[in-house]
Amino acid sequence: MGNIRFTKVKLILLHIATLMLLWLFLSANCQVKQKYVVQVAASKAPMDISQFSAVHDILDSVNVVFSENWYRYFIGTFDDYRSAQQFGAKLLAATRLKNIYIHKIEIGNVEAQQPVSAENKVAAPDSDSVRQVSVETPETENPGLPQAEAERASVKPVPDTKTQSKNQTRNSGHGILGLFFSPERIETIESRLANFMQMHLPARLRPFMIFVVDKSLHDEVFLIFTAVILFLILNVTLVIIVLNVTIRTKKMKAKFTRVYGKMYEEAILAYIFNSIDWDTFLIKLKRKNKKQNRKILISILLNFKTNFKGETEKSISEIYIKLGLHNDSLRRTRSFYNHLKARGIRELINLFPEKAKELVDKLINDPNDYLRSEAQIAYIRLNPGAPFNFFYALERPFTRWTQLSAFNLIRIHQLPVPSFAEFLNFRHTNIRNFSLRMITYFQQLENISEVLKRVDDENEGTRFLAYKAINDLRIYDARPLLKSKFPLESDKNKTIILKAFRNIGMPEDFDFLLEVLKTGNMTMKTEACRSLYFMGAETREKIGEIDRKEVPELDLLIAHVTDPRN
Amino acid sequence: MKKILVAEDNRLILETLAQSLSREGYDIIKAEDGRDCIAKLETNQVDLLITDLYMPNLNGLEVLSNLAGEKKKNIPIMVLSAAGAEENVLKAFDLGADDYMVKPFSLVELNVRVKKLLSSKK
Numbered sequence: 190m191g192n193i194r195f196t197k198v199k200l201i202l203l204h205i206a207t208l209m210l211l212w213l214f215l216s217a218n219c220q221v222k223q224k225y226v227v228q229v230a231a232s233k234a235p236m237d238i239s240q241f242s243a244v245h246d247i248l249d250s251v252n253v254v255f256s257e258n259w260y261r262y263f264i265g266t267f268d269d270y271r272s273a274q275q276f277g278a279k280l281l282a283a284t285r286l287k288n289i290y291i292h293k294i295e296i297g298n299v300e301a302q303q304p305v306s307a308e309n310k311v312a313a314p315d316s317d318s319v320r321q322v323s324v325e326t327p328e329t330e331n332p333g334l335p336q337a338e339a340e341r342a343s344v345k346p347v348p349d350t351k352t353q354s355k356n357q358t359r360n361s362g363h364g365i366l367g368l369f370f371s372p373e374r375i376e377t378i379e380s381r382l383a384n385f386m387q388m389h390l391p392a393r394l395r396p397f398m399i400f401v402v403d404k405s406l407h408d409e410v411f412l413i414f415t416a417v418i419l420f421l422i423l424n425v426t427l428v429i430i431v432l433n434v435t436i437r438t439k440k441m442k443a444k445f446t447r448v449y450g451k452m453y454e455e456a457i458l459a460y461i462f463n464s465i466d467w468d469t470f471l472i473k474l475k476r477k478n479k480k481q482n483r484k485i486l487i488s489i490l491l492n493f494k495t496n497f498k499g500e501t502e503k504s505i506s507e508i509y510i511k512l513g514l515h516n517d518s519l520r521r522t523r524s525f526y527n528h529l530k531a532r533g534i535r536e537l538i539n540l541f542p543e544k545a546k547e548l549v550d551k552l553i554n555d556p557n558d559y560l561r562s563e564a565q566i567a568y569i570r571l572n573p574g575a576p577f578n579f580f581y582a583l584e585r586p587f588t589r590w591t592q593l594s595a596f597n598l599i600r601i602h603q604l605p606v607p608s609f610a611e612f613l614n615f616r617h618t619n620i621r622n623f624s625l626r627m628i629t630y631f632q633q634l635e636n637i638s639e640v641l642k643r644v645d646d647e648n649e650g651t652r653f654l655a656y657k658a659i660n661d662l663r664i665y666d667a668r669p670l671l672k673s674k675f676p677l678e679s680d681k682n683k684t685i686i687l688k689a690f691r692n693i694g695m696p697e698d699f700d701f702l703l704e705v706l707k708t709g710n711m712t713m714k715t716e717a718c719r720s721l722y723f724m725g726a727e728t729r730e731k732i733g734e735i736d737r738k739e740v741p742e743l744d745l746l747i748a749h750v751t752d753p754r755n
Numbered sequence: 756m757k758k759i760l761v762a763e764d765n766r767l768i769l770e771t772l773a774q775s776l777s778r779e780g781y782d783i784i785k786a787e788d789g790r791d792c793i794a795k796l797e798t799n800q801v802d803l804l805i806t807d808l809y810m811p812n813l814n815g816l817e818v819l820s821n822l823a824g825e826k827k828k829n830i831p832i833m834v835l836s837a838a839g840a841e842e843n844v845l846k847a848f849d850l851g852a853d854d855y856m857v858k859p860f861s862l863v864e865l866n867v868r869v870k871k872l873l874s875s876k877k
Binding site: 454455496 | 859
C-alpha cells in the first residue's frame with residue numbers, strides 16, 4: 190500500500206469537501222418542513238420563561254425564537270394548522286393566557302397566523318400575519334399575552350390523533366438521547382440551541398442549522414450521522430491545528446538553533462584560535478545558561494570533537510568542562526528516558542571520556558537494547574587496547590545492530606583489531622557468530638584451529654558461519670572434515686559446504702561431489718555441479734564422463750551453472 | 756598569496772579550516788558542495804584544492820572525476836573524509852588525489868601537509 194501524505198492543503202481541501210457534502214446532503218433534506226406552533230408571547234427583550242410560565246399557569250415547555258427583532262415564545266410544534274389550533278384552544282382554557290397565535294414555521298422562520306381568542310374564534314392562516322404579530326403588542330410589548338388569568342386548569346394540549354401520535358414520538362421517542370435525557374430536558378436543549386442560533390447565526394445559515402438540530406434531536410440515525418460528521422470535522426480540524434503547530438514549532442526551533450549555533454560557532458572558533466580570552470568568550474556566549482542553548486553548545490562541541498583532534502580536541506574538552514556542560518550530560522544519563530540516557534553517554538564518551546567509563550561499565554548489561562548498544566559501542570571506543578573485553582561480563586544479547594556498529598567503528602576509525610579466537614568458545618551464540626564473521630572479514634588466519642572447532646557447535650547458524658569461514662579463509666586442509674560433516678548437516682549447511690568445494694576442492698573430491706549429484710536434492714546437485722565445473726580443468730573434463738543415466742539432469746545443470754545470469 | 760579552495764558541506768569544518776589556513780597566510784575560497792566547488796574552480800585560479808568526500812550535489816570523488824585533466828595535473832588535491840576504509844583511499848588516489856586525510860584530523864598536521872603539497876606543486 191502506498192503512503193498517503195497529508196499536506197496542509199490536502200487536509201484543508203478535505204475539510205472543505207466534507208463540509209460541502211454535508212451542506213448538500215442536508216440542504217436536500219431540509220426542504221418543505223413546515224410546522225405550526227402556538228405563540229403565547231412576544232417581547233423585544235428576552236424574558237424569564239419560568240417566571241412567565243408560573244404567572245400564567247403554563248405547564249408545557251415554552252420555547253423561544255428570535256425573529257425580526259422579537260423574542261417569540263411558543264408551545265409545541267404541530268404538523269398541521271388544525272392540530273395547533275385545537276391545542277391553542279385548550280391552552281387558553283387551561284391557563285391564564287388571554288390570547289394566542291398560531292404560527293407557521295418554515296425551519297426557523299416564524300410566520301404568524303390568526304390569533305386564537307379566549308372566545309375560541311380561530312381564523313384561517315393569513316400571509317400578512319407576521320406583521321400583525323409585531324403590531325399587536327399589548328401590555329409589555331407582548332402580542333398574544335393572555336388576559337383570562339382566572340381560568341386555571343391543568344389541561345394538557347390534545348392535538349388530533351395523527352399529531353398526537355407524532356408528538357408522542359417526539360416527546361417520548363428521542364432515540365439514543367432519550368436514554369440519557371428526559372423529554373423535557375431535550376426540549377430545553379432544543380429550545381436553547383434554537384435560541385442561540387437565532388441570535389448568533391447569519392440569517393441564511395439559520396434555517397439549515399435549526400433543521401439539523403431539530404432532526405438530530407428527534408431522529409437517531411440522523412443524530413449518529415451528524416455526530417460522525419462532527420467527529421470527522423473535529424478530527425480534521427485537530428490534525429490541521431496539530432500540523433500547523435508542529436511545523437511552526439519546528440521552524441522556530443530550527444531558526445533558534447541556526448541563529449545561536451552560528452553565534453556560538455564563531456565564539457568557539459575565536460577562542461580556539463586565541464582571538465579572544467575566556468572572559469570575552471563567556472560574554473559572547475549569550476544565554477548560555479538556558480537549557481536549549483546549552484544543548485546547542487554541546488552539539489557544536491561534539492561536531493568539533495568528531496572532526497578534529499590534537500590541540501583543537503583539547504580546547505574543546507576544556508570548554509565543555511569549564512562551562513559545566515558535563516553536568517548536563519551527566520543529568521541526561523540519569524534521565525527516565527533511555528534515549529536521553531544514550532545521548533548523555535554519547536556526549537560524555539566524546540567530551541569527557543574519564544567520566545563516561547564508570548557509566549558505561551554499569552550499562553553494558555542494561556535491559557534496554559538501545560542503551561545497552563550505546564554502552565557497548567562506547568566501551569569499544571574507550572578501550573582500544575581490549576575493545577571486546579566486555580564480552581566477559583555480558584549477560585544479555587550482543588545485538589546484530591551493535592555488531593554492525595562495532596564493525597563499522599573498527600573499520601572507519603581504523604581501531605586496532607583484536608584476535609577474535611578467544612571469543613569463539615563463549616556461551617552466547619551471537620558473540621561466537623560475530624567473532625566468526627570478524628575472523629573471516631579481517632582474515633585472521635592464525636585463528637584457523639579455533640574456527641575448525643566450531644563445525645561441532647551445537648548451533649546451526651554458528652556451524653554455517655564456520656563453514657563459510659573455512660571457505661573464505663581457504664582452509665584446504667579442512668576438506669576431509671567438511672566431507673565427514675556433510676551427511677549430518679541441515680540442507681542449508683550442506684549447501685554452504687558444497688559451495689566451499691568450489692574454492693578449496695581438489696580432484697580427489699570428485700567422487701564426493703558425484704555422489705551428491707546422484708543423490709542430493711536439486712539445490713545440492715546444482716552446487717555440486719557448480720563446484721565440479723569451476724574447481725578446475727581436470728574435474729570439468731571428468732563431468733563429461735559421468736553416466737547421464739545416473740545423473741539425467743546433468744546437462745541441464747551444466748547449462749544452468751555456466752549461464753552468466755546465474 | 757597562495758589560493759586554496761576548500762569544499763566542505765559541514766559549515767563548522769569549513770569555517771575552522773578557513774580560519775586555520777588563513778592564519779598560515781593563505782587566501783581561502785569556500786565551497787559548500789561539489790557543484791559549487793567545480794564552479795569556483797572554473798572561475799578562480801587556485802593553488803590547492805581541499806575537498807570533503809561526502810558532499811551534496813556532487814561528492815568529492817565526482818568532483819575529482821569532473822576535473823579536467825589539465826587542472827588535475829596542475830592543482831594538488833587533498834581529500835578529507837570520515838571514511839578511512841582502504842577502498843575509499845585507493846579510489847581517491849586513483850582519481851587523482853595527492854593526499855588523503857581521515858577525520859578526525861589535527862589542524863597542525865593539515866597545515867604541514869598543505870605546505871608540503873604546495874611546495875611540490877608541479
